Each structure stands twice: as C-alpha cells, then as structure tokens.
Amino acid sequence: xxxxxxxxxxxxxxxxxxxxxxxxxxxxxxxxxxxxxxxxxxxxxxxxxxxxxxxxxxxxxxxxxxxxxxxxxxxxxxxxxxxxxxxxxxxxxxxxxxxxxxxxxxxxxxxxxxxxxxxxxxxxxxxxxxxxxxxxxxxxxxxxxxxxxxxxxxxxxxxxxxxxxxxxxxxxxxxxxxxxxxxxxxxxxxxxxxxxxxxxxxxxxxxxxxxxxxxxxxxxxxxxxxxxxxxxxxxxxxxxxxxxxxxxxxxxxxxxxxxxxxxxxxxxxxxxxxxxxxxxxxxxxxxxxxxxxx
Amino acid sequence: xxxxxxxxxxxxxxxxxxxxxxxxxxxxxxxxxxxxxxxxxxxxxxxxxxxxxxxxxxxxxxxxxxxxxxxxxxxxxxxxxxxxxxxxxxxxxxxxxxxxxxxxxxxxxxxxxxxxxxxxxxxxxxxxxxxxxxxxxxxxxxxxxxxxxxxxxxxxxxxxxxxxxxxxxxxxxxxxxxxxxxxxxxxxxxxxxxxxxxxxxxxxxxxxxxxxxxxxxxxxxxxxxxxxxxxxxxxxxxxxxxxxxxxxxxxxxxxxxxxxxxxxxxxxxxxxxxxxxxxxxxxxxxxxxxxxxx
Numbered sequence: 001x002x003x004x005x006x007x008x009x010x011x012x013x014x015x016x017x018x019x020x021x022x023x024x025x026x027x028x029x030x031x032x033x034x035x036x037x038x039x040x041x042x043x044x045x046x047x048x049x050x051x052x053x054x055x056x057x058x059x060x061x062x063x064x065x066x067x068x069x070x071x072x073x074x075x076x077x078x079x080x081x082x083x084x085x086x087x088x089x090x091x092x093x094x095x096x097x098x099x100x101x102x103x104x105x106x107x108x109x110x111x112x113x114x115x116x117x118x119x120x121x122x123x124x125x126x127x128x129x130x131x132x133x134x135x136x137x138x139x140x141x142x143x144x145x146x147x148x149x150x151x152x153x154x155x156x157x158x159x160x161x162x163x164x165x166x167x168x169x170x171x172x173x174x175x176x177x178x179x180x181x182x183x184x185x186x187x188x189x190x191x192x193x194x195x196x197x198x199x200x201x202x203x204x205x206x207x208x209x210x211x212x213x214x215x216x217x218x219x220x221x222x223x224x225x226x227x228x229x230x231x232x233x234x235x236x237x238x239x240x241x242x243x244x245x246x247x248x249x250x251x252x253x254x255x256x257x258x259x260x261x262x263x264x265x266x267x268x269x270x271x272x273x274x275x276x277x278x279x280x281x282x283x284x285x286x287x288x289x290x291x292x293x294x
Numbered sequence: 295x296x297x298x299x300x301x302x303x304x305x306x307x308x309x310x311x312x313x314x315x316x317x318x319x320x321x322x323x324x325x326x327x328x329x330x331x332x333x334x335x336x337x338x339x340x341x342x343x344x345x346x347x348x349x350x351x352x353x354x355x356x357x358x359x360x361x362x363x364x365x366x367x368x369x370x371x372x373x374x375x376x377x378x379x380x381x382x383x384x385x386x387x388x389x390x391x392x393x394x395x396x397x398x399x400x401x402x403x404x405x406x407x408x409x410x411x412x413x414x415x416x417x418x419x420x421x422x423x424x425x426x427x428x429x430x431x432x433x434x435x436x437x438x439x440x441x442x443x444x445x446x447x448x449x450x451x452x453x454x455x456x457x458x459x460x461x462x463x464x465x466x467x468x469x470x471x472x473x474x475x476x477x478x479x480x481x482x483x484x485x486x487x488x489x490x491x492x493x494x495x496x497x498x499x500x501x502x503x504x505x506x507x508x509x510x511x512x513x514x515x516x517x518x519x520x521x522x523x524x525x526x527x528x529x530x531x532x533x534x535x536x537x538x539x540x541x542x543x544x545x546x547x548x549x550x551x552x553x554x555x556x557x558x559x560x561x562x563x564x565x566x567x568x569x570x571x572x573x574x575x576x577x578x579x580x581x582x583x584x585x586x587x588x
Contacts, residue, residue: 102419243560
C-alpha cells in the first residue's frame with residue numbers, strides 16, 4: 001500500500017480504476033482514499049455524487065468495498081457485501097476502516113466501518129458493513145435468470161429521473177419500463193422498473209462501479225404510489241455473481257437493471273434487483289430495505 | 295438483564311419465548327444464553343439442531359438475533375439481519391456479543407460477533423452479523439407479493455428431506471413443490487421449492503424462530519442438479535416485514551416458504567425466498583449466498 005499519506009495510485013494498487021487516466025473520472029475522484037495504516041483510509045465526500053441529505057448511497061457502498069479491495073491482505077474477489085447506513089455523511093472528510101476478521105483457505109470475512117467527526121468533534125459511526133471475498137474456482141453452473149428481452153440502449157432516450165439531485169448526472173439512464181413518474185397524483189400501480197445504465201462519462205466496469213449501480217434504482221415507493229414520500233435506504237446487500245475478468249469484458253457497455261418491491265408495510269419496504277451486462281450475463285443480484293415516512 | 299450468571303428467564307426478559315414453559319422447547323433450549331455483561335452472552339451448541347459439520351445455520355442466525363433482542367439498550371424490533379458464517383461452530387460453548395453502534399431517534403444499528411475457542415485455546419471469529427432494529431409506525435402499505443395459491447398444510451404429507459441430519463427432525467415440513475430429490479441422477483431442471491413448515495413440537499412464532507426458518511431451504515444446487523454437491527451458506531440476509539404482534543397472530547400455524555436460485559456460477563449460487571403465514575401475510579423475505587464445490 002505504500003507509506004502513510006501516499007495518494008499516487010497506479011493500476012496495480014487501485015482496484016477500482018483500470019488505468020491511471022481513469023483517476024480523473026468523477027467516480028474515481030469520489031472514491032479517492034489515502035491510507036493512514038493498512039486497512040484504514042481517509043476520504044472525503046464528493047459533491048459530484050450528492051443526493052438530498054448526503055452522498056448517493058451507491059457511492060458510499062462503493063467506498064466501503066474499495067477499502068476492502070485496497071487492503072494488502074485481500075484474498076480473492078468480492079462475493080457479497082452488506083452495507084448499513086447509520087446516518088447521512090456530512091459534506092467533508094471521513095475515515096473508513098476494513099478489517100479481515102477471518103481468513104480461511106479460499107474465503108475471507110470482512111468488517112467495515114465508516115466514521116466521521118460530528119459537530120462536537122467526536123467520531124460517529126456513519127456506516128457498518130460486512131463483506132465476503134473468495135477465490136472462485138470453475139464449477140458446473142446454470143444461468144437461471146435470463147435477461148428480459150428488451151430493445152438495445154440506443155432505442156431509448158436518456159432521462160434524468162429526478163431533478164435537484166446531483167448524482168443523477170453521473171449516470172446515463174435509459175428507462176425501458178417504470179420510469180420516474182411525471183405526475184404525482186397517486187396513480188401508481190406497479191413497483192417494477194427496467195433501465196439501461198452506465199457511468200457518464202463512460203468508464204470500464206469494476207466491482208466498485210457495479211456496487212454503486214446496485215443502488216441506482218430510485219425508491220420503489222415513488223413509483224408504486226406516484227407520490228414523493230420521504231424515503232431512504234437503510235441496508236443494502238449485493239451478491240457478485242461475476243468475477244473481475246467478466247466485469248472487464250463488460251467494458252464501458254450498458255447494464256440492464258431491474259428492480260421491484262415485494263412489500264410495503266409500516267415504514268419499510270424492500271427492493272429486489274438484478275443487473276445484467278449487454279451480453280445478457282447476470283453480474284449481480286441485490287436487495288435493500290428502505291425506510292419511508294408515510 | 296439480571297446479574298452475571300442469571301439464567302432464569304421470564305417472558306419479559308426472554309424475547310424468544312412467550313412463556314416460561316416454552317423454555318423447555320428444543321428451540322428455546324438451543325437458544326439459551328447466559329449474560330456475562332450487557333450484550334455479551336455465553337451459549338452452547340445444541341445437538342438437537344446439528345447439521346453435517348456444525349449447527350444448522352438457522353439456529354446460529356437466530357442466536358445472533360437473540361443477543362440483540364436481549365440487550366438492555368434495544369430500540370424497537372428487527373427490520374434486517376445479515377449473518378456471515380466465518381466457520382462452522384464446534385460442538386461446545388461459544389460467546390456472542392451484540393453492540394449497538396449507533397442509535398438514532400427511531401432506528402438502531404447493531405454489530406454482532408460470535409467467537410469460540412479453537413483447539414489451541416485462542417478465540418476465533420465464527421460469525422459476524424449486522425442488524426437494524428427500529429420503531430415502526432403505521433403508514434400506507436401495499437402487499438405486492440401475494441402468497442401462491444396452494445392447498446392447506448393438512449393436504450400434504452410430512453417429509454424429512456434429508457437423512458442423517460438431526461435438525462431436520464425439529465421441523466414439520468410439507469413440500470408442495472420442489473421436494474428433496476429421491477433419485478440423484480442429475481435429472482434436476484428447476485430450483486424452486488414451496489413448502490409448509492413449522493417447529494415440531496409446535497411453538498408460537500417469534501423473531502428468532504422466523505429467522506431460523508428463513509434458512510430452512512436445503513441448498514438449491516441439490517434440487518437444480520439432483521446431485522448431492524458439497525454446499526454451505528456463507529451469508530444470509532433476512533428482512534422482517536411483520537412486527538411482533540403480527541408474528542404473535544401467526545401463533546403455532548404453518549408458514550409457507552418459497553425459495554429459488556437466480557444463478558449458479560464458479561462456486562457460488564444465491565437463494566431468494568419468501569415466508570408467508572397461513573393467513574397469507576408476508577412475514578419475511580430473505581436471500582443467501584451459498585458456496586458449492588463442483
């Protein structure tokens with residue numbers, strides 16, 4: 001990892017950027033972490049990925065994963081990641097610590113914590129996460145969730161689903177179905193969205209950007225009710241079905257994302273989602289539980 | 295919580311048993327925890343819930359949740375739980391520690407760790423988990439995952455899906471679809487199971503027993519391939535959609551569980567599942583990622 005304070009990164013030490021040039025991409029700038037000691041990094045929120053009352057949850061989850069991927073003791077590649085949002089990060093510096101709590105022959109278990117000094121100067125826990133990384137081996141396999149048959153990305157217009165939210169501008173989103181409501185009159189009847197998505201400007205896919213895109217789906221309650229109800233993700237889990245080579249093959253192509261809720265009840269609903277690349281390979285499945293106010 | 299070493303529990307201090315009498319149920323005996331200090335408990339594995347090379351994962355996940363529910367600082371009820379199995383518990387004592395790392399106005403974030411002394415006497419991390427508890431408030435809601443239409447539990451025979459595994463005998467399972475294969479000739483073509491389930495002997499449902507039942511589905515690779523491939527859950531996430539009162543209303547009735555895999559690839563597959571009570575209320579949705587060997 002180099003000594004403390006070393007911030008120059010190369011392709012070999014930055015698992016979330018394939019070339020040094022990509023350090024200039026807004027995503028890589030947002031994910032810039034400086035090592036304090038192995039597994040403990042300083043970072044800062046990015047206004048480029050600002051949401052309503054804190055950063056876009058996807059960029060925060062990607063930052064948690066990056067702390068794991070940067071760790072000198074890392075074994076294998078990501079298999080699962082669960083991120084719990086304890087409170088919204090304020091605009092400014094934070095610290096993220098990733099600790100391998102158990103390393104087996106081919107699997108490794110991680111605890112991740114993100115802290116930020118509050119107004120009184122005391123460190124507060126802003127995020128907790130766990131991750132599993134593993135060395136994958138070739139096995140029998142079966143692709144049991146074929147990508148829905150939809151027209152190619154070029155056949156759909158780029159849309160910005162929400163206004164007044166900066167991070168939306170960091171993605172090219174093309175809704176196939178279940179776009180952000182244009183009218184807010186309570187006319188909703190489904191929570192299903194399908195959309196093509198990629199970073200803008202285009203950026204080669206990796207585990208961090210896939211993690212961020214797993215959180216790209218706007219709150220299902222907006223769509224289901226066609227009402228703008230205060231809502232925010234409290235916990236997200238991502239299962240990575242592809243290895244790094246398969247993500248590399250996805251390149252700068254679009255991903256097809258699909259999301260729907262299973263139930264809305266007493267202040268919380270879930271979202272269950274899939275992400276395929278343009279070739280139809282299922283890259284990740286992801287679930288989240290979301291708070292909503294009314 | 296009473297002082298250290300106090301093991302007598304009453305309904306008010308044991309959230310996983312509704313009456314003192316239930317302390318005699320095998321589930322409650324398996325989940326017996328003795329407080330060392332607030333949030334830190336001693337327990338022991340139960341042969342009644344033994345799996346192949348360790349306890350049934352569901353009982354271990356339920357134990358992690360129970361440590362949260364027993365904590366004197368608990369706020370609200372469970373919303374989500376993610377359990378990572380770092381290694382199989384050996385038959386014997388263990389320690390489980392639950393720590394509220396952040397408490398907001400109506401939500402609380404938890405870290406849980408289970409440790410066990412290894413052969414050399416050193417403590418090893420056997421499980422890490424995170425949980426979110428919250429005070430739920432009535433809101434608009436929508437039940438968007440109706441229970442599949444199936445015949446009542448009495449219409450199906452009780453089956454023990456696996457032989458040579460003790461925990462199977464702690465559940466009454468009645469398969470509607472996707473039962474454990476009778477022949478192992480690679481003839482499988484679907485990973486979908488639907489089954490009625492409840493504790494045996496019957497026991498009133500609570501958050502701990504619901505958590506255990508979220509892990510009742512045998513590895514989807516057995517069904518999909520109709521081959522007995524070595525497999526084990528590495529991480530499970532449960533979203534609780536019902537509150538304690540709704541679980542109470544479920545009583546000792548059956549739950550309908552549904553599970554299927556989305557993909558199998560290079561050593562890991564996922565399982566995505568739902569659990570409804572007999573009245574058709576969706577109580578929990580759950581996902582897991584499972585290692586398989588070939």
